[in-house]
Amino acid sequence: MEEFEKPQVSMEEDTEMEESDAVENPKASQKSSSDSESSDSEEEADQNEQLLALEYELSTNPSNYDAHVQYIKLLRRSAEIEKLREARENMNTLFPLSPEMWMEWAKDEASLSNESNFESVEKLYERGISEYLSIPLWCEYLNYVQEHDPKVRDCLADGISKARNLFERAVTAAALHVSQGSQIWDAYIQYEQAILLTIDQSDIQAKEKQVQRIRSIFHRYLSIPLASLKSTLLAYKAWEVEQGNSLDAEPGDVLGISSHVASGYQKAEEMYNARAHHEEQITRQDISESERFQHYMSYLDFEKSFGDPARVQILYERAITDFPVSNDLWLHYTHYLDKTLKVGNVVKDVYSRATRNCPWVGELWVRYLLCLERGLAFEKEISAAFEKSLKCTFSTLEEYLDLFLTRVDGLRRRISSASGDGVLNYSMIRESFQQAADYLSPHMKNTDGLLHLHAYWARLELKLGNDLIAARGVWESLLKTCGSMLEAWKSYIAMEIELDHINEARAIYKRCYSKRFSGTGSEDICHSWLRFEREFGTLEDLNHAVQKVTPRLEELQLFRLQQESKSFTGAIDQREQTLKNTSRERRKPGSSAIDEQPPAKWQKYTSQNKKLHKRENTQGLNLAEANDGEEKEGKVEKKVNEKQMKDTKNTTSRLYKDQCTAFVSNLNITAKDEDLHQFFSDVGGVTAIRILHDKFTGKSRGLAYVDFKDDEHLAAAVAKNKQMFLGKKLSVARSNPKQGKRESLAHTAPGEEASNQSGGHGRSVSKESGEDSKGSRGRKRIENIQLKGKNTFAVPRNVKPLGWTNKPGTREEEDEKPKSNDEFRKMFMKT
Template sequence: MATPMEEDLPESSAAAAGPTPAPPGGNGEKPAPADSDSDSSDSDDGGDGGDAADELRIQALESALQEQPLDYESHVQYIQCLRKSGKIEKLRAAREEMNKYFPLTPKMWQEWTKDEISLRPESFDDIEKLYERGVQEYLSVRLWRDYLDFVEEHDKSVSQCSPPGLTKMRNLFERAIIAGGLHVTDGSKLWEAYREYEMAILTIVDDDDEEKAKQVQRIRALFQRQLSVPLADMESVLVEYKSWEAEQGNANDPSSNFDGVPSTVLSAYKKATEMYNARKQYEDQLSNADASDGDKLQEFLKYIKFEESSGDPARVQVLYERAVSELPVSSDLWMGYTSYLDKILKVPAVIKSVYHRATRNCTWVSELWVRYLLSLERIHASEEELRPVFEQALQCSFPNIKEYLDIYLTRVDSLRRRMTDGLDFQLIRQTFMDATEFLSSQMGTEDLLLLNAYWAKLERTLGENLAAARGVWENTLKKSGSVLEVWQHYIAMEIETGNIHEARSLYKRCYSKRFAGSGSEDICHAWIRFEREHGTLDDYDLAVKKVNPRLKELMMFKSQQEVKVDNHAFSKETTANDSSQKRKPSKMPTKQQPPAKKRKDNPPKSAVQSDDQGSKEQSSTDHAKAGEFSGEKNMEMNLVEGSRTENTSSKESKSNFYSDKCTIYMSNIDLTANEEHIRRFFSDIGGVTAIRLLRDRFTKKSRGLAYVDFSDNEHLEAAIRKNKHKLLGKKVSVARSDPSKGKKSREAGSFSKDQDRLPASGDSGEKAVSASRSDKDIPKDEPKITGKNTFAAPRSVIKPLGWTKKDDKSDDGAEELKSNEEFRNLLLKKCVDLHAVFKPRDFLIVLS
């Protein structure tokens, strides 16, 4: 027999299988036994080195297949190596092993059957079974022709033309015609073989007129059947039919194209010709050898859509078989094929066969397995058929864990629907247990909830076992107790079954848990609603008593989180503004200017040092001037602050220190808002005692921040609840003030108190000041103690007023320090000169 032609192997399958090795016989036709001459000659040519390499290769492939039995490429290479080495028994076992996991291509079946025919020609039954298996996996006209030739040649009953043999052969031909007779390009080969067989029988029964007439009618019927099918080269078939009719004496005008052809046959022929012409464009596209698999797939899909519109299910089925034979791993084709069978053909045998082949070719497509299970149930398959399919599906490798869940749920659905057929509920329970064990470690909370909710429901309804249903939920809580939906489903089940006490117990167990998002608040409100609808007044009061503190706690926590977010955002904004300001020229002088340029009223010359004075004396003068300016500026700021804020003591104005024990912090305030707007904002709750709106120290414009003091915590809590309410069209953030954040400010505000504890001498005082307070600790809004403004500085910081260069030279003649009364008088006099609106009473308060 001839070697199988390369064209019989689908392009995609041939590519997957790799290059086909030459058979060990040396002639490219069939393998020879291990002790044959041809095998020996090959061995001599290859040498011992070649045999050793082949043996090592075989051993390596055997090891690989033991570890990965689903490696398609290793199976193909292993079979090729065994076929080349002539190890027949191993080769046969390797082919069986591969076919257990994968369908074989038509070329592989041709090689297998031809090898078996050459080695065991007497094993007709075994080889016939191989052909049966081969023609059921893919549509291959050439494989069918090989099968028909084999039976006709080797089956004694067929070769002897016995009645059983004739019946068997005709049945086999009819099967071949059904499988591939509608193949537009290759189907005519099967029709031709069928006619040739019947014509050979005609020559045998030529002596029996009755049998001859029957046989002539069989041949005529085959011609007419073929002429009604749209196939390639129909004109030659028509010519052959006319010639055959002429031999039977039925032709009157041989020159006429249709002479001797019955009108019914002629009408069918013309219709078939039109159908072929409509399909020729699709066939031409598919015959393009240079087209890729993707292009072929698109052409097949177009062709299939056209055939489906024609409404002939048999033609659609044959076209699908052609497509999956050429593109066996295209899941789109298998999905479309199985869907068409489920909706249109609905033939149980065909459906089972196609789904079996689909899942063997595309094992990774979970939807095919789901459809397979549903289709088997639809055709009323038994549990013995369904269970193996379900178990095979679980052994496949799916890309997503949800696909395994879908397989399990489909299985449970099927068992639930067939409970009326006498199935034991234990099957459902065991399936759920297996699913939980298999999936729980990888499954998300949502999917696990879906599975367990279904399980608990079936335990309660079909199993009629409420305790088992509760056990399902309790096990779920151990793994997902922080998921609100789990508690909600559990509680809903108890309410649905009328177990109000058990539902209340669940609320008591979960109302204090922390859930994601607003879940904690939701479960508290749900408990209150539950007691309104199902509980007594005592139950309702108890729920309120437990829930309200929890809600307040959650509200405070949420407010704190929002304040942290706002502060973080404000800090980022401030940092950005500071960094941008560093790149711009400042309006304020960056270097210390001479005192004469800062103030018009220069001090007396006696207070100004000459240029040739020593560095120590100059330093003392600078500190004295800085103290004077700082004292004057601080006093002015304190007085202004005291005039702006109501109910604020002069001590607080002087030190800018607040305890914030009952204070809220507001941010994101509209820049046009003032204290009165803020007071009106809280007018509905009352209790406001003081408002401190923070302003820029240079422009005096609002910074959008404020502190508001309240009389007690009750009003404070009510104020916090106004968080995110709108003030002048903007949502403001309201939260409890955190005193720890103002630590540096309080330390800065208490600087005036620390000054009284500094040493009295000039040099030691300067060192103490610099040691106790660095420039970093001084608030930005407090002027540094530099320059001439020393009138309000303590005696320990500056040198006495009236100190001159002459006095400095003589230690004995130094002026004595002024008394407190003298210092107060001098201070008041200077303040009156600076600002007419200031009253001596105010300064006395500051100096006290």
């Protein structure tokens, strides 16, 4: 495909063509002019509309950062200088400006001002370099001073001194910047070389002094690990040759230069090589902000390992320029400065900038106030910082409380010491406490923080204010807000006792002993009053307290009993309702509830619930029918026995309803439920864990059942089979009692009881005979159960020997005569 080039036309020809077009077609020219004017007017109207909208937004919400930025951009476009200045000042009052915004502001002012207005532009640059570290901003500042300051431009003595001081400030602030610091050094050397050219050739001494100054700057330059080290070495050698010094070495070799310079250069090169990887990571453009932040933190840890505070500080400044609103970064930075520098204008300046960039972090304000106090700042400066902090919005009330307490702490320390200035007095502490109480009391009702604030306040009223009435007033104000807080009353009483004001303390007890407190607080205050009278009161005082407290304690005890009775009655009613529902279900035709028994793994026989199990195991006899008479009892027993003989297989198959259970064997006997839960934590879905224990020793049998909420979690648990757990290789399998029961029943001889066998995984399968025997202890139905064979190793341990032995003289064999209903009830109630 051929490319077509537009024919080039000279500017003169282009102008002539436009003029000829305008002459030949004046109407078209007028039309295009009117169209452009119309579009300009529409654009101006739209811009004015946007300006009005932004002005309204900033008047209602001055903390909208983006609105400030957009408003300044529109004003720059409209060239409204006065409004633009005001907008920038308003924004900088609330927020730090970025280095780019400072450069725009300074350039705008410089383009409008003359030499007489040089100082105002210079102040703008000074404000800009104080907020963030920016090499381009420093370079712009240095160039502006050299070009527009008459003294510096004319190389007057005062101007040269001023420029050198400014360059040294730039070197201190930014010359350690590994990737961009060379720009400051290069500008410094160029300025000094320009000074060298202005010196008269006849003034050999002054010229030699200036050459030595430039050489010294080169030496300093070569000793710092910067990215441009090699090119700097070449420039230095070339300059030495210009000065008439012959260097017998290759351009990139350190030979030929002085030994101390070569040593410093080699050390700087090694340091740069060690940092090159970190520099590459933080300057990459293909990574996210979070990744860049992590690279900065790794780089900072690396620098801290060398213990050079200047290098660590310059790296923190670089990180803050990239992440100005990262509160974690500011907290780390200020903590490092507090640990290494402790005091000084540098630390104070960093805290000031930190609170401007992250004003919502209460901890920064607290540490800022402490920094000002350590630096012996005047009360005016500390008070201004504190008042400014109160205008910020913090995320928690505890941050406000910490801020108020920090303010009071500082006032107390300075008033107590001789270093406090003359404007300090105790009224300032009282005002701070009152301000804190007014603000926090509605939001921190009945909290320990509010109690601590008032206790501190009352103590200072006594110690520094020497005003007992004011101290009592503090406690009374707290009790109006937190009257149901026991500790508030106790602390008030403790203050009076400490002051040996026994009658006043007794009066407080009389006010609060009848109040209702949470938990056992009501009883505690009553007992506390009695102890108080034993230790401080007379016998009459003690008797009076007993007369007051005793009815109150009885009332509280009765109330507790009523509450416990309601809870106990509710539990009993719920259980009786459950039993009635179960009995009702058994009476229904075709109900199989009488045959079903809970599986053995759900049984928990402890000394506390044996009686309860005796009562529960009689459910198979239908308690309601058993209590109707001996005739119904015999019928029920006959029915149960028939069911046991005919439906053993069916019953066994219904014992285990849960199909999401894992059987765990080879378990360490020291393992607990929490250990197993932790073992299956990566699987999840665990609903219950049961470790089997020996009935007599109580020790673990090394077996356990773990229930899961669905098959998916169970399958994941079975996949952990043969994994090590507490020093043993676990065996994890799906619990399948049906298969084990079928195999056991298949080997049972005809007519033999299936209850002699064992279910899957060693679990006891049949407990019907044993449980029914326990449930009908003392009844003749036990004689109907016949167990054949001597292989009883798999008999459930919860079945007692009752009915299994033929020992003479047992109660069951001797009790041939059926019991009456009254005898049966008495026997049952005793159990």
